[in-house]
Amino acid sequence: MRVAAVAVNTFRETIRDRILGVIILFALAMIVASLWLASISLGQQDRMIKDFGLVAISLFGLIVAAFVAASLVRKEVEKRTVFIIFSKPVSRSEFIWGKFLGLAATMFTVLAGMTVFLFVLAWVVAKSPSGSLLLAGLLIYLQLLVVVAVTMLFATMTSAILASVWGICVYAAGQLSHNVLSLSRLGHSAVTHAASVFVFYLVPNLSAVDIRAAVVGEGAVAWTSLIAWGGYLIAYLVIALFVATWIFRRKEF
Numbered sequence: 221m222r223v224a225a226v227a228v229n230t231f232r233e234t235i236r237d238r239i240l241g242v243i244i245l246f247a248l249a250m251i252v253a254s255l256w257l258a259s260i261s262l263g264q265q266d267r268m269i270k271d272f273g274l275v276a277i278s279l280f281g282l283i284v285a286a287f288v289a290a291s292l293v294r295k296e297v298e299k300r301t302v303f304i305i306f307s308k309p310v311s312r313s314e315f316i317w318g319k320f321l322g323l324a325a326t327m328f329t330v331l332a333g334m335t336v337f338l339f340v341l342a343w344v345v346a347k348s349p350s351g352s353l354l355l356a357g358l359l360i361y362l363q364l365l366v367v368v369a370v371t372m373l374f375a376t377m378t379s380a381i382l383a384s385v386w387g388i389c390v391y392a393a394g395q396l397s398h399n400v401l402s403l404s405r406l407g408h409s410a411v412t413h414a415a416s417v418f419v420f421y422l423v424p425n426l427s428a429v430d431i432r433a434a435v436v437g438e439g440a441v442a443w444t445s446l447i448a449w450g451g452y453l454i455a456y457l458v459i460a461l462f463v464a465t466w467i468f469r470r471k472e473f
Contacts, residue, residue: 222310225317227325233410234288234326243280244330250276251338252379267436269345270353273338274432278360281331284389285364288326289371292319293468313465316372320461322366331361352435359429359446362453366424367391369457373464393419393428424456425449 234240258280261303289379293316296305305315342353371387378386428449434441 223314223318223321224312226305227321230319230322231325234292234323235329237288238331240284240288240326242332243283245281247276247334248337249426251341259386263409265345266342268339268340270297270435271432272352273341274353274356274360274435276333277334277338277357279364281327281334281360282367282388283345284330285327286369286371286384286387286391287380289323289368290380292323293372293375293454294380294383300418312469314404316376316461316465316468320369320372324365327364327368328361331357331364335360350372350435352431352441355433355441357437359431359450362390362429362448362450363394363426366394366425366453366460368458369460369464373460373467376464376467391422393423395430397423397425397427424453429453 253272266310296315310318335354337351338357339353341352367387367390370390371383375385377383429446431441431446433439
């Protein structure tokens with residue numbers, strides 16, 4: 221119940237943030253801008269709307285995930301409001317999990333709205349509604365939840381700005397980790413290969429649940445692999461939150 225109370229309060233606080241509204245407006249504007257790109261493409265209207273729209277959702281969702289997640293913990297610490305929170309029967313682990321769940325609810329609301337908007341746009345303009353488009357939005361949400369968890373982990377150790385930067389770096393590395401591992405096999409250095417394998421397992425492989433190619437008709441969804449990697453990312457974010465909780469319990473205010 222206490223986790224739920226922190227989550228609800230966090231949801232109300234983040235959903236009313238004006239910056240969040242501005243980010244959503246920019247994202248919707250980018251999605252609408254895909255109409256212009258589609259209009260100048262040669263027979264690729266459907267592809268351009270979906271591909272560019274998903275990129276916009278990912279980009280602006282990342283901004284929300286990294287910067288809002290970093291401020292959730294640091295803001296409470298810097299403003300000393302943690303003393304008020306912890307004077308009540310709320311443990312530090314409940315605080316971390318409540319903050320995460322509250323932002324997760326906010327992220328779901330934002331991404332669901334943008335994904336449905338893109339779905340309707342593709343349906344009305346390109347006459348090609350696609351269930352895989354909705355699935356792609358859900359998988360982007362999963363990727364960004366991992367970024368939220370990792371950013372909150374960094375926020376327990378460093379400043380909000382650095383935590384945001386590290387969160388964005390983890391997202392970028394997660395999109396490229398599989399390619400790095402593939403390229404390392406082309407070389408002959410055992411050290412390079414070992415380092416690449418270490419980075420591959422340390423950084424979440426976010427690209428494994430990217431189905432944009434399937435959305436634009438360049439392949440099919442590999443359901444078995446998708447479910448396996450989805451479970452891996454869920455486990456990754458849970459572990460990141462447990463580590464964040466462990467670190468936060470040992471901090472002195």
